[in-house]
Amino acid sequence: MWFKNRGRKPCGACPRRRPLDNSLESAFEDEQYKIINNPHRKSFELGLFNGNVIKVIRNNCNQRNIIIGVADSRYIISKDIARHIKVEMVS
């Protein structure tokens, strides 16, 4: 039934709920991050290579994608991918 799964949906996406997870999926908006490990080849080749610094432009709990800035490019990346990218905040 549709209501069974309600409320049980994991919101790993939400940075407010899981701030300790070091995946790009739970990164904060308007912060800069350094890529620690990105196993996803396409995004890697687009510039999300290990060691590069990126900026999280949009990351909302109720959206399935996040928007990030890498140098002069902006990308939409689905959270399914972002979940596997490990990042570290740049202070």
Place this chain on the structure above:
Amino acid sequence: MLAKNKLRIALIGNPNSGKTTLFNALTGSNQHVGNWPGVTVEKKSGIMKHKDYELEIIDLPGIYSLNAQSLDEKIARNFIVNEQPDLILNIVDAGNMERNLYLTMQLLQYRKPVLIALNMIDLLEKMDMIVDYPKMETMLNCPIMPISATKKEGLEELKNKLISVDSFQEYISTAKVAYDEVIFASIDRIENFLEAEAGEDINQYLYTKQVDSCQIDDPCIYYGTIDKHYFFLRLLEQDELIIKNINYDFMNFVNREREKISKHTRMQTELLIAEGIYGYVRGLCKDVIQRKTSSRKKNSDSLDQVFLNQIFGLPVFVLIMYLVFSLSMTFSEPFIGFIEIFFEGLLVDGTRNLLTMMHFPEFLKIIIADGLGGGLMTVLSFVPPIFLIFLCLSILEDSGYMARAAFVMDKVMRYLGLSGKAVIPMIVGFGCTVPAIMATRTLDSKRDRVMTILLVPFIQCGAKIPVYTMFAMVFFRQYAGLAIFLIYLLGIFFAFISAILFKKLLFIGHTSEFVMELPSYHLPTWNGIMTHTWFKLKSFVLRAGQTILIVMIFMALLNSLPLYHNAKDNITETPLTLSGKVLTPLFKPMGIEKDNWHATLALFTGFFAKEAIIGTFEGLNLSENFDTHAEEEEEFSIADSFIEAISEFKEGIIGAFHKFFNPFKLEEIEQEEEELNTHYLKHKFKSVHQVIAYLLFIMIYAPCMASIVAARTEAGSRLALFQVVYLTVLAWIVGTFYYQFSQLKDGISWMMLLPIVLSFGLLAFIKFYAKDENNIMDRG
């Protein structure tokens, strides 16, 4: 001197880097340019003439790297690999050098001739950037030509450079990327292993298949066709074009090497190689680029605060789409009015008067004045709405909003089982279904592609506008624009319903993950938009105009061909009346009466091209006038009709503004009522409900031939057939259901059962198709 025979130059570069803009500038073509990645989805070739030379230039879809994933990317990659162009003209977006040079470095290592065109240098100043071209040339060991394709700067120099060499072989770079040591060590070991195992003929050892059996649809890279070292490097990356059909023992050895590398560096081999290239490119960029400010995206980012806003994003998207239609519909009405009055005067009445003066016989007057003249007028009268729709779409496409739409609509699209990217083909579909179906090539999974192809026909294309305009003007004159807008909305509504059905029954599983670039916004230029719109409009109007006129004349003639005289009804049967009457009972439940067989025939011709629907109605009406016509000649003067048309237009424009701001307020229109009441369509369709049912059918039923062919090429015959059957049956169900429902006040008819029964049939049909289709999905 360069050989004067046709050398081939392939344009390769990142998506949205300006390849097509450059292609158009070099060859004088008018291929589609737009500000989002993935505009070009097929190979296009053109000839560049410069001085005494003729070079063939090939425009290709954009790629970010040689590891192509989507269909369009594969087209570009396969072209480089298989067709072996004489020169690769690599377009690099100067404002985004790092990512663009990643591809460049892959290309240079092929050791094939490459020339770099550094595009968009007009933006460098705005970005406070200075590029040291000579240094870059030296570092890459490759000629670089700075250009601006839109501003046409540096193009002459580029053309001169292209013809100034003795041979393109001079443009083979020797630049070397410093990969991790383990990679080089691995390559050495692989090379030694191969030499020891293979003996003389390495390809014989490596491949079971014949070396020369490489086809464009089955591309492959053999040993010796590219640089040896790069071959091994790509092998380590598991390039699908190399490892296909490769010797099992050898591949095992390579895989063990890959494992060693991963163990040693804790990174996948292909990522380590990519990191190596980025390391090189970063160093290069640091050396050759001087920059003051950090980012060019400030304006774009602030606009995105609005367009991609969590709360307003979706409403803004809906508002934009609404504006596109309400602008197009409302403001085209006064123009249509002007054309109807002035050109009807000029082309129909004027020609008739002229022919009368020249003592032409009546039937020729009908053919020339009413037939050709009237036909031309019909064609002209649909130019305004189509022009405005194309104009709005061009502005959307050029502004950079299309990629944003993908983000904003992602949630809705996912609910339907698609990724947000699928919105782009759908928006393209408002112009024409064929390019929309082709645009699905940019989607990453076959599942998404096929589902989008199935849904695109629900988006009402430009060719249907003339049909809706004609019916709306006769039957819903006061609120024609609103009526057409409702049809568009209903189309989308049925797309939703179908998508949910398909998701549940056909395409079980999840949509693919996606990564997409958001290009910077830019203000569309007047020139760019107008050229873009003009060429689209021109080719559309020429094609549709021809179809309408030809179908019209063909129908008129065919309907004047008597077969036999039906003494009972005292009418002469023609092949058309007969076939129309045989088929019409099929549509009776939808409200199409026996004497309205014109409508049935129009549906059949509409199957070939939607605009043919109009041609059929007009042609049949014309042929019926052959016998009855004895209209009084009206007094005619060009000046009078022009003055009348202008005054009508003035009122129309004021009315349009009123309407645009008060879309739901209906205005009283008294004049023309009488004329509209005598319109021949009013004799055919007895009630508004019949018209609505008929329009509902047209809205949904099988797309035109061209788009069925496109669907077949993109997704196979089975899918194309499924689409035709599904859409036509659904259209019949919806039309019939509506009509029967509207007749409920006269009591329930057994015909009400038909759509209900057929709905179950349709569900069973989808289920039946799903059985095989799931296999196809797996293979994709």
